[in-house]
């Protein structure tokens with residue numbers, strides 16, 4: 100049995116276990132031990148430990164169970180452990196770990212509960228605990244919802260602290276010098292005479308030492324790494340072309356493959372002719388897979404060419420074939436039978452709006468692709484008894500279960516190796532491409548196959564962000580916003596995603612109204628209603644999920660009401676805002692941007708605010724209305740995140756989120772004709788380029804005690820801040836994205 | 846067919862119209878150049894031919910005349926090119942997938958323009974896209990690299 104001790108203050112069971120030549124530190128799953136991620140590495144009886152720190156002769160390895168999709172997750176997780184373990188970041192290896200139910204992610208389900216992130220008190224705490232348990236039950240080794248930092252913040256630091264304390268104890272056993280006289284530095288225990296004993300040499304003794312679990316975490320003032328600029332562990336590799344991504348996997352005897360399936364997603368195949376394809380150079384086989392074919396060849400490009408040479412007769416799309424028909428479905432969803440939620444209902448909206456002069460507007464936003472720059476790819480080695488999957492993924496655990504189902508193998512015989520990904524933005528929360536690759540590999544068992552999607556396949560087989568429509572009404576009184584009634588109709592991302600892992604979606608989907616129903620404004624009569632649009636194109640999580648679009652829908656109409664009231668956009672938002680951390684964010688962005696100052700001819704600014712994933716973010720966009728179109732000059736961003744782990748990465752993530760938000764606001768759209776996405780590559784699915792990128796000035800506030808991630812929350816306010824600035828500059832209120840349908844940009 | 850890549854010469858037997866990118870990646874195992882779009886829109890596949898930045902995804906290998914340099918040949922972790930060093934100083938990369946191409950584009954650009962203005966930088970670097978939104982850091986890193994290259 101591993102050595103378990105309880106930290107009474109927490110419900111964590113923390114402990115250590117011997118491994119070959121060393122020691123592992125980590126957590127025991129409480130209540131019922133779930134399966135062990137390092138079964139192969141640990142002796143019998145130690146099956147419940149979830150290791151975060153491994154030390155043996157070969158060095159120190161930190162296990163970072165949350166995937167890195169470009170957001171620097173490996174680095175921040177490593178730093179959390181290293182801070183308490185007292186090792187330098189260049190002394191350690193980082194390993195994403197093997198999929199296991201033990202690496203559950205207790206934070207990600209929060210946003211799914213009908214609980215505003217600003218809520219505190221009994222109900223809120225209860226809900227958060229429930230989410231923690233639910234996360235555990237599903238075995239959610241999942242990276243999403245900006246949950247990496249909140250989830251890891253204590254667990255990883257505690258693991259590092261326990262490992263350090265136990266190594267000190269081991270040094271006492273070895274030398275006879277009392278722990279009180281020992282210190283540590285850079286991966287070694289230091290004796291009073293200055294002699295250093297490396298952690299690695301102490302590991303075998305630590306393995307038979309009772310873990311010391313009564314530890315105190317360092318005070319913030321003693322931090323060496325956290326809160327300071329860190330060099331990302333992957334930065335040199337990523338600057339020299341030596342970082343290997345999923346798409347770079349190579350194995351002995353490996354063949355190359357691609358797939359082509361019906362771009363009318365789910366439409367199936369009626370027939371195909373692969374005669375020409377099979378005769379092409381390097382092509383080894385054309386194999387039928389669900390919805391299309393796979394081509395196995397000796398080179399990716401030859402596989403691409405052959406796939407294009409197959410003649411298909413596709414089935415019809417199982418959804419309305421054109422964007423116009425889809426809009427009709429969305430527009431018809433504002434009905435009581437499709438009402439999904441109404442968690443915000445303050446005052447008496449109905450009566451107020453029946454009596455007052457009201458303002459009404461309809462907004463809409465299109466389907467959007469994730470389109471990470473690295474297309475979906477997976478390398479598969481399938482035999483009759485074992486399946487190995489090498490891929491970049493945020494859901495190794497779900498993937499393992501799905502692959503077991505697909506192949507009939509035991510989940511224990513399915514091994515997922517998580518690789519670095521060239522972006523995700525939520526796309527790698529799906530495993531459709533892996534299932535296809537497994538189907539292809541089934542035709543060539545025993546030979547490793549690297550399957551790569553062509554960009555066109557990627558873009559036309561995304562699970563996009565849903566198209567959405569809002570209908571808003573409101574009124575003003577005495578120069579103030581008085582009533583706001585917002586209805587939002589969207590497909591359920593949660594239901595669509597859960598259906599693909601065979602789970603029902605129970606209850607309302609908070610993602611339909613996230614970033615709208617939970618905004619910290621006290622408007623006397625204020626209501627937000629979600630309507631669930633029937634499933635059309637299957638949809639999924641897209642950077643900042645529900646809030647990504649609702650930020651635009653909610654904040655722009657608020658801006659309309661503020662202008663109708665004749666109030667100042669920043670002052671009125673501040674007056675309405677009851678949440679102190681959010682007020683601070685608004686005040687700070689006002690100061691930073693010198694709000695109210697004169698910008699000169701043809702120039703104007705807009706402000707927007709969205710609270711998402713518990714992070715209030717305010718942005719001010721400054722633009723110039725030139726004769727060639729709108730030019731974005733500057734964006735000021737202020738975000739409240741509790742504690743900034745790494746200022747450089749913080750700034751990079753926030754700027755990236757703003758650029759993501761602006762890019763899709765200006766020009767992002769997946770439209771459909773004949774059931775097929777009309778944009779299939781970056782020539783038609785355009786994205787923001789360097790010359791269009793404004794200066795982005797970022798400030799992080801650390802006023803709250805809760806630790807939050809920053810990968811997503813800067814996205815939602817970008818679109819409304821820009822649209823509000825355009826209104827201020829031109830008097831034109833644009834109520835549809837992308838904005839370039841209605842106004843020119845430089 | 847003979848190909849010179851990063852100072853090494855290779856004998857290859859492929860169709861003339863195979864894009865250089867796939868020769869590099871799948872035939873020669875040189876993975877620094879990345880596949881992003883295949884249609885000269887993203888720049889992830891950027892390499893140099895005789896010092897000039899080209900989109901290897903849209904450059905038929907049969908048309909190659911001259912010496913090819915990929916990011917691996919520009920500099921290594923132990924012997925960084927000034928552009929790579931600046932990319933590290935400014936911690937430009939997020940996912941990093943576009944960065945081989947960005948760095949190759951920047952290196953070729955700075956070789957021909959030692960003292961670029963902001964507009965020069967915008968013009969030169971707008972052919973390479975980054976989904977993660979690292980553009981502000983790319984701008985800053987290019988200025989640092991330019992200064993280093995000028996010996997400033």
Ligand code: FES
Nearest residue numbers: 881882885888902
């Ligand atoms: S892959 Fe060559 S430009 Fe995109």
Ligand code: FES
Nearest residue numbers: 940941975976977
């Ligand atoms: S760093 Fe991810 S695409 Fe540029």
